[in-house]
Amino acid sequence: MARVVLITRNEKFAVRTKQDLLKSNIKSALLPIFQVENFQLNVEEFKNRTLLITSRNALNSLTIKKLKEINKKNRFLLVGESFYFYLKEQGVLNVEYFTNSKELLTHITKEESTYHYLRGELVNLDFKQYVENITEQISYNINYFPIGKNQLEDFIVKYKITDLIFFSQENAKYFIANIEKKILKELNIFCLSARIAEVFTAFSKNVIYPETPTYNNLLKCLVSH
Numbered sequence: 001m002a003r004v005v006l007i008t009r010n011e012k013f014a015v016r017t018k019q020d021l022l023k024s025n026i027k028s029a030l031l032p033i034f035q036v037e038n039f040q041l042n043v044e045e046f047k048n049r050t051l052l053i054t055s056r057n058a059l060n061s062l063t064i065k066k067l068k069e070i071n072k073k074n075r076f077l078l079v080g081e082s083f084y085f086y087l088k089e090q091g092v093l094n095v096e097y098f099t100n101s102k103e104l105l106t107h108i109t110k111e112e113s114t115y116h117y118l119r120g121e122l123v124n125l126d127f128k129q130y131v132e133n134i135t136e137q138i139s140y141n142i143n144y145f146p147i148g149k150n151q152l153e154d155f156i157v158k159y160k161i162t163d164l165i166f167f168s169q170e171n172a173k174y175f176i177a178n179i180e181k182k183i184l185k186e187l188n189i190f191c192l193s194a195r196i197a198e199v200f201t202a203f204s205k206n207v208i209y210p211e212t213p214t215y216n217n218l219l220k221c222l223v224s225h
Contacts, residue, residue, distance in 0.1 A: 005163040005190075005222065006156065008033045008171045010060050017165070017219075024223045029159040031152070033171045034120060035145050036060045046139060047074065049116040052108075054079040054101050055170055058118040064090060074116075079104055105130055114138070120145070120170070152179050156187075163188045165222060167215075172199040190222045 005021055005028040007014045018028045034057050051074050053059055059078075062070070067090050076095040078084055084097035098104040108115070115138040152175065155161070164187055166172045172191065176184075176199050184204040191197040193213035200207045208225060210217035 001162065002027060002160075003162045004029055004160055005165055006031060006159070006161045007165055008175065009167055010034070010036055010057060012060060013056065013167075020219055021222075026223065029155070029161065031147070031155050033147060033174050035147060037145075046116045049114045049139070050075045050077055052077050052104070052115055052117040053083060054104065055120065056080075056083070056168065057120055057170075059083055059086065061118060067092060075113075077104055077107070146174050146178075153183065156183065161187065163190060163222065163225075165190045165218070166196050166199075167192045167218075169196050169199060172196050176200060176203065188225060190218060190225075192218050 003026050005026060007017055007028050007030050009017070009030075010032050011030060014030050014032070018030065021028045036057050051070070053076060067087070070092075074094070076087060076092060078087070078095065078097040079099070079101050081097055084095060087095050096107075098107060117138060119142060156179075164175075166175070166189070181203045184200065185206075187204070187206065189197075189200050189204055189207045191200070191207065191209040192215070194209055197207045197209040208221050210221050
């Protein structure tokens with residue numbers, strides 16, 4: 001039976017994975033878990049605020065044009081080194097990054113500032129809730145939304161999916177909450193890190209992740225399996 005890998009990332013970042021899998025004669029199908037809307041607010045509406053970004057989808061909502069507008073007026077606080085380097089490549093000057101959401105939250109509690117939080121409809125750690133305990137100076141907008149629940153199972157059946165690949169805990173948690181668990185027993189589940197893999201281990205024995213969480217290591221695990 002031919003392998004078909006389900007990629008749940010945004011299309012912009014799935015292209016590389018699809019191409020890399022094809023090099024190993026492995027087919028893939030794309031179904032982004034979250035639908036991203038471009039950031040539409042006028043920059044003047046939140047100038048001089050610190051922008052909080054904790055997910056790839058939130059970052060995806062910022063077009064290059066919008067980043068250039070924001071760059072001169074706002075500071076960025078991020079979760080993830082890769083996000084930091086991406087913004088630097090786009091010429092963003094005032095940017096800091098943290099290893100995880102809790103580190104970022106700790107930093108926020110120690111400074112006086114006003115914030116604008118770019119987030120999804122579902123979040124693991126709601127900064128608005130936590131930061132409001134510290135300051136009321138926070139605004140936010142929701143930039144991405146999950147797909148319908150029935151789409152996941154229908155897609156897996158239609159495209160004869162054999163493998164799943166996950167790069168974020170956010171995607172993994174939504175997936176596990178909206179699918180029949182018995183389906184997972186028939187699939188191989190590849191995760192970027194042990195933290196993401198924990199979402200699935202109670203429901204499947206076919207969970208694989210690299211010892212060192214890098215894209216290349218994850219791909220090697222998948223191709224060699």
